Amino acid sequence: MKYRGSCHCGKIAFEVEGNLEQVMDCNCSLCSRRGYLLWFVPRDQLHLETPESDLSTYRFNRMHIAHYFCATCGCGPFGEALDPKGNAMAAVNVRCLEDVPLDGLKVVKVDGRSF
Incomplete structure (x- = not known):
């Protein structure tokens, strides 16, 4: 299924594009402060419709994840990094997707503070 998202x-x-069934609720310092609910997909399944130059980037801790956000409104719609096998992945903030009922998603808690 295809989903549209934005800041x-x-x-x-x-x-x-993908099968959205579960999301990750991470308790790391960034995710918990921003309220992210993350859905991981291969990076090639996310297609940016606006110029890449409009993305602002924040990296912290080990600097592995590019957390993208809008410098105008501050919203963080997705990030990207390599998974442990070296595959390019996107971490989509499902709160930034249109018409996604959050109640129906399985939420998996992750102890990101321990990473």
Whole structure:
């Protein structure tokens, strides 16, 4: 299934394709402060519809994950990094997807503070 997503002001817009059944609720310092619910997909399943130059990037801790956000509205719609096998992955904040009922998703808690 295809989903449309964006930041709050729309300066960052994208489509992502995949089977959205579960999300990750991470308790790391960034995810817990921003309220992310993350869905992981191969990076090639996320298609940016706005210029890449509109993405602002934040990295912390080991600097492995590029957390993208909008410099205008501050919203963080997705990030990207390599998985342990070296595959490019996108971590989509499902709160930034259109028309996704969060109640129906399985939420998996992850202790990101321990990483």
